[in-house]
Amino acid sequence: MSRHVDPSPKPRGRPRSTQARTAILKSAYDLMAEHGPGRLTVEAVAARAGVGKPTIYRYWANAQELAMAALLEQKLPQPSNRETASPLDDLERQVIHVVTVFSGRRGRQVTQMMAASEADSEVSKAFRNQVIMGSREQGRAILQRAQTAGHVRTDLDMDVALDLIYGPIFYRLLAGHADVDAGFATDIVRTALKGLGTTGNRRTR
Amino acid sequence: MSRHVDPSPKPRGRPRSTQARTAILKSAYDLMAEHGPGRLTVEAVAARAGVGKPTIYRYWANAQELAMAALLEQKLPQPSNRETASPLDDLERQVIHVVTVFSGRRGRQVTQMMAASEADSEVSKAFRNQVIMGSREQGRAILQRAQTAGHVRTDLDMDVALDLIYGPIFYRLLAGHADVDAGFATDIVRTALKGLGTTGNRRTR
DNA sequence: AAACTATAATTACGTTACGTACCGTTTCAT
DNA sequence: ATGAAACGGTACGTAACGTAATTATAGTTT
Numbered sequence: 001m002s003r004h005v006d007p008s009p010k011p012r013g014r015p016r017s018t019q020a021r022t023a024i025l026k027s028a029y030d031l032m033a034e035h036g037p038g039r040l041t042v043e044a045v046a047a048r049a050g051v052g053k054p055t056i057y058r059y060w061a062n063a064q065e066l067a068m069a070a071l072l073e074q075k076l077p078q079p080s081n082r083e084t085a086s087p088l089d090d091l092e093r094q095v096i097h098v099v100t101v102f103s104g105r106r107g108r109q110v111t112q113m114m115a116a117s118e119a120d121s122e123v124s125k126a127f128r129n130q131v132i133m134g135s136r137e138q139g140r141a142i143l144q145r146a147q148t149a150g151h152v153r154t155d156l157d158m159d160v161a162l163d164l165i166y167g168p169i170f171y172r173l174l175a176g177h178a179d180v181d182a183g184f185a186t187d188i189v190r191t192a193l194k195g196l197g198t199t200g201n202r203r204t205r
Numbered sequence: 206m207s208r209h210v211d212p213s214p215k216p217r218g219r220p221r222s223t224q225a226r227t228a229i230l231k232s233a234y235d236l237m238a239e240h241g242p243g244r245l246t247v248e249a250v251a252a253r254a255g256v257g258k259p260t261i262y263r264y265w266a267n268a269q270e271l272a273m274a275a276l277l278e279q280k281l282p283q284p285s286n287r288e289t290a291s292p293l294d295d296l297e298r299q300v301i302h303v304v305t306v307f308s309g310r311r312g313r314q315v316t317q318m319m320a321a322s323e324a325d326s327e328v329s330k331a332f333r334n335q336v337i338m339g340s341r342e343q344g345r346a347i348l349q350r351a352q353t354a355g356h357v358r359t360d361l362d363m364d365v366a367l368d369l370i371y372g373p374i375f376y377r378l379l380a381g382h383a384d385v386d387a388g389f390a391t392d393i394v395r396t397a398l399k400g401l402g403t404t405g406n407r408r409t410r
Numbered sequence: 411a412a413a414c415t416a417t418a419a420t421t422a423c424g425t426t427a428c429g430t431a432c433c434g435t436t437t438c439a440t
Numbered sequence: 441a442t443g444a445a446a447c448g449g450t451a452c453g454t455a456a457c458g459t460a461a462t463t464a465t466a467g468t469t470t
Contacts, residue, residue: 013445014437020447038323041427052448057429115320115379118243132380143401152401159383160373160392161401167373168365174320174375175337178364187365195400196348196357196366218416219466225418248456257419262458411470418465426457436447 016058023049024056028070037067037109038116064117068127071110075130077101081138087146091165092189094142098135099169099185111173136162152193164192221263228254229261233275238310242318245272269322273332276315280335282306286343292351296370297394299347303340304374304390316378341367357398369397 027049032040042063046053060066084090101107114131117124139162146152168188172180232254237245247268251258265271289295306312319336322329344367351357373393377385 011445012439013443014447015439016446017437036323042429043427046448050448052450053428054430054449055447058446062429063427112320112323115317118241118317128380128382132382136382151403153399153403156396156401157392160389160396163373163376163383164369164393164396164401167376168368169372170376170379171368171372174379175333177333177337177341178368184365187362188369191361191365191369192397193400193402194358195398195402196361196369197398197400198356198358216416217468218414219418219468221417222466246456247458255419257421258457259420259459260418263417267458268456414469415467416465417467418463420462420464421460422462423460424458426455428455429453431450431452433450434448436445438443438445440442440444 020049020051020055021059024051024059024066025070025073028066029074032067032070032109033105037071037113040067042066060123061121064113065121065123068113068117068123071106071113072127072130074106078134081141083145087142087149088151088189088193091139091142091146092186094135094138095165095169095189096182096185098166099180099182102169102173103180108173111170115174136166139165161192165189225254225256225260226264229256229264229271230275230278233271234279237272237275237314242272242276242314243321247271265328266326269318270326270328273318273322273328276311276318277332277335279311283339286346288350292347292354293356293394293398296344296347296351297391299340299343300370300374300394301387301390303371304385304387307374307378308385313378316375320379341371344370366397370394 024045028040028045031044031048040063042053042056045051045063045066046056056066060069081094082090102111110131114128117127140158143152143158143161147154165188169180169185172178172184178184229250233245233250236249236253245268247258247261250256250268250271251261261271265274286299287295307316315336319333322332345363348357348363348366352359352361370393374385374390377383377389383389
């Protein structure tokens with residue numbers, strides 16, 4: 001009695017307008033740039049995009065999901081993952097790049113959105129993954145090269161190591177207790193590498 | 206011609222009801238506990254507190270400020286800043302405490318609020334200061350003791366060092382890419398102290 | 411004791427945005 | 441040609457906003 005359920009049934013009826021979808025995302029992005037991600041309303045997007053509200057709700061459940069989708073569409077600039085002979089220089093360069101991107105206007109919006117979204121929606125997860133994993137996985141690769149080159153300890157929990165490097169950036173962005181600039185980036189990397197402890201203490205624990 | 210301006214002029218007219226203010230804050234806090242900080246509405250608070258809306262607006266400009274005030278009122282448990290002979294043990298204990306507090310329900314709400322508030326209002330700043338500085342300044346004191354005891358380098362930028370320790374916690378809380386528990390706390394402290402670099406690398410930069 | 415003044419609770423109001431339902435129209439596959 | 445689904449547009453009921461007006465109340469001042 002069972003039937004085959006076509007996983008992607010042939011589309012019947014009028015297909016969705018790519019043009020409308022694109023206009024929606026662009027309008028949403030522009031409005032966020034003007035008024036910030038918190039003030040994005042579906043009505044304003046519909047009006048600017050020349051689109052009916054139902055068309056928007058057909059794609060996204062609420063303004064927040066739309067906002068994240070719009071930010072994801074206009075992707076953050078990815079650092080040029082160029083490798084030099086010195087993995088430690090590469091790391092420093094990459095962290096500086098991350099800092100530069102996220103302390104800019106768009107980067108701040110992205111951080112804000114990421115922090116504000118409490119929902120466990122698909123879009124929300126995708127958003128977090130996209131934002132976090134981009135820089136983080138690049139850092140992982142670099143650290144591994146640095147390990148191979150003998151510049152970084154091999155007995156590390158790599159995830160902890162990555163958190164140690166990228167955590168301070170978002171911490172400052174969100175708490176706002178100090179500036180986030182290139183100097184901070186190099187400070188992080190160098191301090192993390194050297195460690196806080198004295199040499200005499202290194203062997204004890 | 207100048208006159209003395211009384212910094213706290215004697216209150217005229219009917220004094221503000223402390224009872225009303227307390228009821229408002231408590232109702233706001235309870236409602237946040239039930240529905241999360243994002244869904245707090247002034248109307249619901251007024252209804253539950255048995256208070257008129259204007260009374261609420263007399264104290265706070267909007268729901269977000271009220272939310273932060275309510276969270277601030279019910280202060281987060283402060284760690285017992287007890288000092289032992291080993292500052293490094295103290296540090297580890299304190300970071301574990303911070304992790305425990307902020308990974309709990311109330312701590313998560315606080316983190317959420319902190320991240321979501323973009324306004325530069327007074328309440329917003331006070332909120333950030335309260336949340337951040339509590340643990341941070343305690344950590345600073347401990348680190349300084351550790352320096353005196355010779356367990357921690359003295360050529361550090363203390364703010365960077367503190368970010369290195371506390372940054373990863375909030376990073377994980379907000380990005381949600383890994384668990385935040387006591388084990389993570391000890392990992393952070395120990396890794397930060399030892400550093401990521403190999404000994405051979407320590408002298409080079 | 412009487413006048414004064416700011417707060418209190420209540421009610422009403424205009425505004426904004428939400429998310430949904432319905433419309434007639436359009437654009438495809440069959 | 442027929443039918444299905446998306447389209448733009450409009451209208452709707454709901455929720456919450458933040459403000460104004462009203463009357464009562466609680467302290468201070470004279």
